[in-house]
Amino acid sequence: MIRRLAYGIKHILELDEPRHHLAIYPDDTFVVSFPGSGNTWTLFLIANLLQPEPRVTLPDLKRLIPAIDGQPRKFFRAMPRPRVIRHHESFHPQYKNVIYIVRDPRDVLISAYHSLPERTDLDGGDRLMSFVAEFVAGARSPVGSWGENVASWLATRGNAPRFLLLRFEDMWSETVGELDKVARFLGIQATSGHLAEAVNRSPADHVRRLEQKTARKIDLDSSRSSAEGGWRTKLPKAAVSEIESAWGPLMSRLGYELCDTAAAKYHTVAVTELDRDL
């Protein structure tokens, strides 16, 4: 009751975070990703496109691309349109313009494991394997498992014109080219000079420094190494095959090479279960 009353007062003052109460406009763009997908760096890149001068700081980022639960409703109402808003939600029909960032789940797993309250190493012990089982089941995630989150968007919007799929790995290796896609999607006129400048202003070590300053730990080490396949050296074989057997077809569809070739075999299985016409 008290909690509800407090919420009511906050709501009248528009101090509550909008979450699902956000009034969505048709020209809103949502940057969506599963947590731990190298989002902070990508968001800095996009924010530096949105604000060419001066260089984007962490408070700037929260203003330019606010998280749906990161600012009060009042803020979202006053935001100049078109707005760019970030979220981790699985498919949502009212998000009409979506930039979806996807990352190899084997690296996402490492990032999630490292962000556990007590840091431990990836020695393949029981603790890691039970974490992998939870990760695959999406047990702790309010936005679904990695596979559910990704598939919910790709199946519904994968071919839609107002859906832009970015692979974190491509962002890393072809940053300017990928950022150009973002600029076009957002309707921003950006010359190659602008793009290069936005990239210059968002180096990963700079982002990491900003995060250290605000004492918010986000694992950029693993995002750095992911470009070279961080999971290949860090993740025990058992964990890799657990993930591949859960999401093999989806991973190969996204161009993530599988170690366990058996996991890819479902890819060739025809849809037979429901073939029977009614």
Place this chain on the structure above:
Amino acid sequence: MIHELEYVLNQILGRDLAERYFKTFADDTFLVSFPRSGNTWTRFLIGNLVRPHESITFLNIEKVIPDTSALSNRYLERIPRPRIIKSHQFFDARYKKVIYIVRDPRDVVLSYYNFQRKYGEIDDQYPLEQYIPRFLAGDLPGLIGWGSWGEHVLSWLATRHNSPGFLLLRYEAMLADPICELGKVAKFLGVVTTTEALAGVVERSSADNMRKMEKTQSDKWVVTQGRRKDIPFVGKATRGGWHSLLPENAIDEIEAAWGPLMKTLGYKLARRSSAALEPPYIRLQNSYRVPIRQQV
């Protein structure tokens, strides 16, 4: 402002509609579908299955299988667990145990058109030709929060199909062999039953019975009270009505939009040919593949 105050007051009193955001429990089962896909019939079937000693009517259905879009948060919190909850929501990761009903979209569109006229969500004379493209885009009052038929179905199938906590029912298969399909539901819910008992459940939940009950109970059911009665809530309960009622170009538009998904679900296309969807968007895991209609 008045609207805001009303909203806040409802929140404080817990009277706000549950809709998508209410407290879920690990032992909840969800009965999910796009609107007008046989959800109410299935509620009656399941209600009569799990409460063999009381007949399900429009007067007690909300206590047995409550509707998230008609009831308050507080009401839902008071339902004894384990709950079976009716929902029209698109994929929600918090729903761990889901019975999903799908129906041929060519029939759904006609049923939803009548439903929206009943509820005054569209004009009574609204032309069907204009309605179809809006239906396809999910751009209709009422649909905005639920997505289009294709988005709705895919959001669930792509994430959960063939996983152990997910049972896919096709409305047409239920019409053709309700006892067999209800048997799958019983197995999924862990209800021990017999074919005779299932037959009794089907009988008590028949469309004819539901129509009779609607006539006398519609003023008291939260979903229909105060609504016009010339268009009934319980629809025709048939399949394939679209053959004679949908204009050819409408059939064509629907099949162009959702052909591969319809083909995957076993709905024969009338106007064009299309391949079924490829995995991974309909996830396949051999260990869970059970041919449809071979259980019980």
